[in-house]
Amino acid sequence: MSKKILITGGAGFIAHHVIDKILSSTDWKIITLDRLDFSGNLNRLNEVVMAYPEIERKRVKVIHHDLKAEINPEIAASIGRVDYISHLAAGSHVDRSITYPLEFVMDNVVGTAHILDYSRKLDSLERFAYFSTDEVFGPAPYGVNYKENDRYNSTNPYSATKAGAEELVVAFENTYGLPSLITHTMNVFGERQNPEKYIPMVIKKVRDGDLVTVHANSKKTVAGSRHYIHAEDVADALLFLYNYDISSMSADITGAKCQKFNIVGKDEIDNLELAEFIAKTQKKGLNYEMVDFHSQRPGHDLRYALDGSKMANMGWTPQSAYERLEKTINWSLKNDRWLSI
Template structure:
């Protein structure tokens, strides 16, 4: 008998890729709820309607009346991808980040207490740990939370709520914290798809500061495999970091993409640095490897080529996302 899985935010980048991953296994009945903000793309989930074990419901996790209708059924698992995620937007206005990432998560936790679901996986981020210097070791699950921007603060707040519900109520909850994702269906407000779009159109590629900020890049399909592993075999109350040991500077990422596309590095333009810009993110994922046997399988070089190929074959998807998100 198939497990009933509720995916929140399943029309977004990682959520839609995770649904695509689960549908390949044919072991789950999937309900996808999404508020369909600018980051939720109908084209990303259009293909799923062909599956008999998939259902889409437009619903906002911050709206309890809408959630009550969704939870007229019982779910074995909730996987919470629903979140506002773009740091720049959070710096401009943090309200929607607090509303969705904190209040929305709290609403889902209440459903766990009401026994409307068997367990919940909270999808979080390495940004909750704060910033690393060049010579510091990657963050482990025991590092204190030290967020430096409104987005990461909202995700850290949600993580603390999740932890408190486990400690207080013994609620069956797991947290995952991943490094920077990239791959197909990522909204072009994010660094890699923005570089790709600007390069394809010979537009200036804006890079914050001097481009030396470092991120660990995780291909989204590897991330989906990790979440699936945690969903099936992870232990309640645990936190699992998900990384890939693919650290690159922002400038280095732009240079790699331009080289593959045969474009000039003269397109790169350095702009004023982001407020509170964290220098480096990296996570130690030994726990996930040692306890559950997961390891990343896609190198940055292979992943970036797959990503470039997808965006070049889905140019209209990019343009529609840009117009919907009101970005350039």
């Protein structure tokens, strides 16, 4: 019997790439659960799924549900038996979390509690994967790349709700024996990303000759940086983790069991370098201004950085961000309806 995976937030940006990857590289059945808010777009999922033959398309089932409410027996029956869960549904836009922090507590903390409470009662579940973020560690001074079990230091409500949800996952593994894992993923890019995000925003601004704002330090001399990673690499890392015998990995020296994994892009790229690369790929000039983003907008940090050696030692590394970036830029220009949704 083929395996079945439940993916929350399947109409969202990263999850639709995860669904694409599972369709292309496994025979698993996929149930996706989403409430379809402004960032969840069924056209995104539809575009990916419709590229497969009808027999493959039938492997995907979409269920409308808002995780602020529990998974009731009718929805559980509609989902049926589940082998894997990937919990990606979340409020994900940092600016919105600063304006509406309570909404983020409801979606990210309460929503995670609801999916965990449903998961702990499943007999067949092999692994629950929670998608967290590098932002739980807060800003990384130059020279510091956080390891999986370093201390947390949230600088905005989004990060705090992701960190809070992580602790619920840890507690459900410790209390109920829920087989879990947590990923910390760095900034993800790729096809069909929400145009509020930096990379699609810069692609569009460069195309239209508009001024690009580059997030920098207070003296406006050093641009912020990230280890950008393509969503397909993230999906690949997730499948790698599902296939890895995590249960044989030992607890840390303090006895903590729940394994955490940093999924880190290959190259650290600063925001000016990135904007220049986007302009060069389009064969256009870059009209830009460095701004002291951090002082103007609390909650945004100049640099985030994770150490990817744990996954590398296990045998997983991502592809080069630059190659993926070039493809994403060209794809986005050809499919430019995704730049203005």
